Amino acid sequence: MAEPTTPALTIESVSRSFGAVHAVEDLSFSLPAGGLTCLIGPNGAGKSTLVHCIAGFLEPDEGHIRLGERDVTRWSAHRRALAGLGIVFQVMRAPQLDVLESTMIGCHAWTRAGFLEGVVRPPWQWREERRIREEALRALELVGLERRARDPADALPLGHLRLLSIARVLAQRPQVLLLDEPVAGLRAAEKRQLMHVFHDLRQAGLTMLLIEHDMQFVGSVADRVIVLDRGKLIADGTPAEVREDERVIGAYLGTAAAL
Amino acid sequence: MSRGGRLPGLLRLAGTLAAGAFAIWLGYQLGPGDRSLYTLMGLYAIVAIGLSLLMGFAGQISLGQGAFYALGAYTAGILTVGLDPDDRFLPEAGIDPALAVVAAPLLTGLVAAVIGVPLLRLRGHYLAFATLALHLILLAVIFAQSRFTGGQDPGLAVIEPLEVFGWQITGVTGGTARHTAIVWGLVLVTLLVALNLVGSRAGRALQAIATSERTAAAAGVNVSAYKLRLFVLSASLAGLAGALYAFMLQFLSPDAFGVFLSIQFVVMVAVGGLGSIYGAVVGAVAITWLEHELRELGTRPSLLGFDLPDQAPQVFSVGVFAVILIVVILFFPRGLLPALGDGMRRLRPARDES
Numbered sequence: 001m002a003e004p005t006t007p008a009l010t011i012e013s014v015s016r017s018f019g020a021v022h023a024v025e026d027l028s029f030s031l032p033a034g035g036l037t038c039l040i041g042p043n044g045a046g047k048s049t050l051v052h053c054i055a056g057f058l059e060p061d062e063g064h065i066r067l068g069e070r071d072v073t074r075w076s077a078h079r080r081a082l083a084g085l086g087i088v089f090q091v092m093r094a095p096q097l098d099v100l101e102s103t104m105i106g107c108h109a110w111t112r113a114g115f116l117e118g119v120v121r122p123p124w125q126w127r128e129e130r131r132i133r134e135e136a137l138r139a140l141e142l143v144g145l146e147r148r149a150r151d152p153a154d155a156l157p158l159g160h161l162r163l164l165s166i167a168r169v170l171a172q173r174p175q176v177l178l179l180d181e182p183v184a185g186l187r188a189a190e191k192r193q194l195m196h197v198f199h200d201l202r203q204a205g206l207t208m209l210l211i212e213h214d215m216q217f218v219g220s221v222a223d224r225v226i227v228l229d230r231g232k233l234i235a236d237g238t239p240a241e242v243r244e245d246e247r248v249i250g251a252y253l254g255t256a257a258a259l
Numbered sequence: 260m261s262r263g264g265r266l267p268g269l270l271r272l273a274g275t276l277a278a279g280a281f282a283i284w285l286g287y288q289l290g291p292g293d294r295s296l297y298t299l300m301g302l303y304a305i306v307a308i309g310l311s312l313l314m315g316f317a318g319q320i321s322l323g324q325g326a327f328y329a330l331g332a333y334t335a336g337i338l339t340v341g342l343d344p345d346d347r348f349l350p351e352a353g354i355d356p357a358l359a360v361v362a363a364p365l366l367t368g369l370v371a372a373v374i375g376v377p378l379l380r381l382r383g384h385y386l387a388f389a390t391l392a393l394h395l396i397l398l399a400v401i402f403a404q405s406r407f408t409g410g411q412d413p414g415l416a417v418i419e420p421l422e423v424f425g426w427q428i429t430g431v432t433g434g435t436a437r438h439t440a441i442v443w444g445l446v447l448v449t450l451l452v453a454l455n456l457v458g459s460r461a462g463r464a465l466q467a468i469a470t471s472e473r474t475a476a477a478a479g480v481n482v483s484a485y486k487l488r489l490f491v492l493s494a495s496l497a498g499l500a501g502a503l504y505a506f507m508l509q510f511l512s513p514d515a516f517g518v519f520l521s522i523q524f525v526v527m528v529a530v531g532g533l534g535s536i537y538g539a540v541v542g543a544v545a546i547t548w549l550e551h552e553l554r555e556l557g558t559r560p561s562l563l564g565f566d567l568p569d570q571a572p573q574v575f576s577v578g579v580f581a582v583i584l585i586v587v588i589l590f591f592p593r594g595l596l597p598a599l600g601d602g603m604r605r606l607r608p609a610r611d612e613s
Contacts, residue, residue: 055477081479089477095470096534097463104460105467109479111460115488118459119452125459132460172478 006069008033008207009054009176014063016049023049024060025231031176036198036208038218038239041228042251047211050228051180054209055087056080067176081109086174090181092165094153099145099164102153103136106171132171139170143197159190166197177201177208183217195221219243227251275454279447286439294439296551298507301442304543305449305500307527308536309493312453314525315534316465317486319379323390325521326397327494329513330370331363331501333401333408336417336511338362344406356421360502367498368491375490379483394521401513414512421506429506442503446540449496453536465489469534519577523550526580529587532594541596550576 007030016024024046031037041047052058054065056077064073072080081087095102111132117125140146143163148156156164162182169177183191191214198221201208212218218225218239225242227235229251235242242248282301289297310324338359341352353359378389401408409415421428421438429438456462464485467475472482505511523546531542556562557572591598 057473057476076481077473077476078479078481081477087477089474092474093470095466097466101463101466105463105475105478105480108460108464108467113460115456115461115492118456118461121455121459129460168478 006033007031007066008068009209010064010066011050011054012064012066014050014053014060014065016046016053016058016060022231024053027063027228027231027233029226029233029236031207031209033175033207034202034205035223036202036210036221037224037226038210038212038222039226039228040212040215040218044230045228045251046231047228048180049231051087051178051211054085054178081172081174084173084175086169086172086177088162088165088169088177088179088182090184092161094156094161094164097153098149099151099153099156100133100136100140100149102164103139103167103171104132106139106168107132107135109172135173136167136171139167142170142200143167144193159186162186162190163194163197166194170201175207177206179208179210181211181213183212183214191217275447275450279443279450282443282446283440286443287436289436289439294436295507296547298439298442299504300544300547301439301446302500302504302507303524303527303547304446304540305442306497306524307531307539307543308446308449308453309496310524311528311531311534311536311539311542312456312465313489313493314528315532316469317379317489318469319486319490320384320387320525321390321490321493322387322518322521322525323393324493324497324524325516325518326390326394327367327371327497328501328504328520329394329397329401329516331367331498332505332511332516333415333501334363334366334498335359335502336415336505337408339417339419339505340415353419356417356419356506357423360421360499360506363502364495364499367501368495371491371494372487375487375494379486379490391518391521394518398513398516398518401516408513409511411513414510417505417509417511429509438503438507445499445503450536450540457534457536461485519573523580526584528594529584530595532597535594535597538594538596542594546580549579553579 010030012028014024014027015022027046027050039047039050049058053060056072056075056079060073064071066072067080067083067085070083072083072085075083095105097105111128113125113128137146137149140149143166145160145163145167148160153161153164166179166182183194186194195217198208198210202223210218210222222239225235225237225239226233227242227245227248229247234247234251235245237245286294286297306324306328310321313319313321335356336359337353339353339356341347343352346352354362374393378386378393381389402410405411427435427437428441429435457465464475464478464480467478467480468482468485476482504515508515527542527546528539529542530545531538531540553575554572557567557575559567562571587595
């Protein structure tokens with residue numbers, strides 16, 4: 001458990017513009033360790049820009065991003081992953097592997113066998129491989145996909161593919177989990193299943209930041225909701241508080257009837 | 260077993276070893292004429308396995324494998340005959356040929372590591388052009404430094420026979436049966452190395468890169484480092500094959516390393532399937548054989564009543580390979596062999612999917 005005083009993720013006056021468009025403007029918030037926070041906002045609010053900045057695919061013009069105590073603003077994406085950041089992308093292309101092997105990719109962050117060990121296969125490589133397999137199976141069980149472990153990943157339907165990408169990220173053993181619209185395009189039963197998965201992960205003490213459109217889903221899983229509009233933070237509170245907020249209603253007026 | 264057509268690991272390993280043993284045995288059975296073609300197939304298979312990994316997993320098309328092959332050949336050749344052109348008539352001028360064969364892939368890999376850093380920043384067509392340029396530059400150097408490399412005329416004669424612990428491997432021009440057997444033994448080793456790599460943690464990381472570089476990076480894979488390592492590995496394999504080639508003919512000339520060779524390697528991989536390791540071997544054998552047949556056809560004085568010009572062999576090869584490449588890219592982007600495999604699978608009765 002991290003110190004209660006050190007947030008798991010800190011966004012510190014981050015700005016990023018594209019030409020004259022300020023996609024994210026002087027944005028600050030922090031996530032204390034544990035808990036599920038939802039980030040919502042109408043289209044063009046700067047959600048994707050922020051996700052890319054946190055992931056390490058986009059460098060902010062100004063400001064800092066911290067993972068725990070480490071300033072990762074200038075770090076490459078893979079280094080952030082090694083430091084405990086996990087990302088579930090909205091779109092996942094399945095590799096030409098089976099479901100278990102695809103999940104095993106997630107274990108890359110905390111294992112070390114390289115090219116040479118892969119070719120020569122010393123005994124410790126076998127032991128590591130066994131640990132990877134066990135961890136991947138555990139992650140698949142967590143999302144309820146263990147029965148499809150030996151199916152080719154590219155034959156999975158969308159809902160299962162989303163579960164697979166969550167399983168892979170869990171195999172990564174992240175401290176902070178960033179999820180980009182994880183329930184978009186899923187059926188009600190699949191959403192319910194994900195809700196349970198997120199609930200379990202929160203119980204396990206994982207810090208989660210979820211980018212989401214589906215307000216009903218947000219209301220049922222989130223501890224806290226952060227609302228962005230035109231690159232700025234306009235509301236931050238419990239789902240109930242945010243739903244009553246005048247500025248949020250104004251920002252969403254005419255765009256999403258779900259509120 | 261829910262994944263169709265997938266053999267259990269041990270059975271596949273046994274099959275590979277048996278096929279490898281047969282390939283080595285065949286080296287002793289063939290006559291001198293067929294044997295040199297068969298040796299060439301093995302050498303090209305080693306190059307193709309490396310290129311297939313690079314193209315299939317790093318998504319990089321390299322038109323420079325011929326350059327690494329040539330670099331390996333000249334490294335082994337020059338080290339064997341001696342670095343200083345004036346000393347080459349002395350018997351002790353060069354190093355042990357066996358050592359030269361070991362040094363060639365190391366040096367080739369080193370060169371790839373150095374040029375790979377800027378080259379791999381390029382993507383798609385740009386990398387293809389850059390590696391092609393590399394090949395042209397190397398050829399220009401071989402021509403220009405003829406005092407050192409022998410150039411086109413008189414070429415570089417590597418007469419010193421390849422010997423390992425007093426066991427003579429080459430000597431007779433065209434390659435002895437032992438040389439052929441060793442080449443195919445190395446094909447088997449390369450195959451096993453590649454299969455082991457693909458099935459390991461590093462292989463899964465490469466598979467992730469092949470699917471999406473962004474997702475791979477998000478999972479903690481150092482994408483550029485992995486690509487570079489793969490580039491170095493594929494270059495070293497080409498260098499090793501080139502070094503063995505130097506002792507096959509015992510004569511090196513830039514004519515044997517034209518730009519067309521690099522294109523031929525890409526065609527082998529395209530036919531065999533990107534990232535498919537067995538496919539690379541089959542592609543190399545098929546294309547080398549086809550090239551040989553086309554040259555036979557082209558060197559005939561006349562065909563169907565028409566007189567054939569001197570350029571006929573090259574024209575035939577370029578034409579046929581261009582058609583193969585276009586057909587594969589348009590209709591079988593995953594390669595001819597994987598497409599055949601898929602077709603076979605579809606013919607089988609449908610299995611229960613759940």
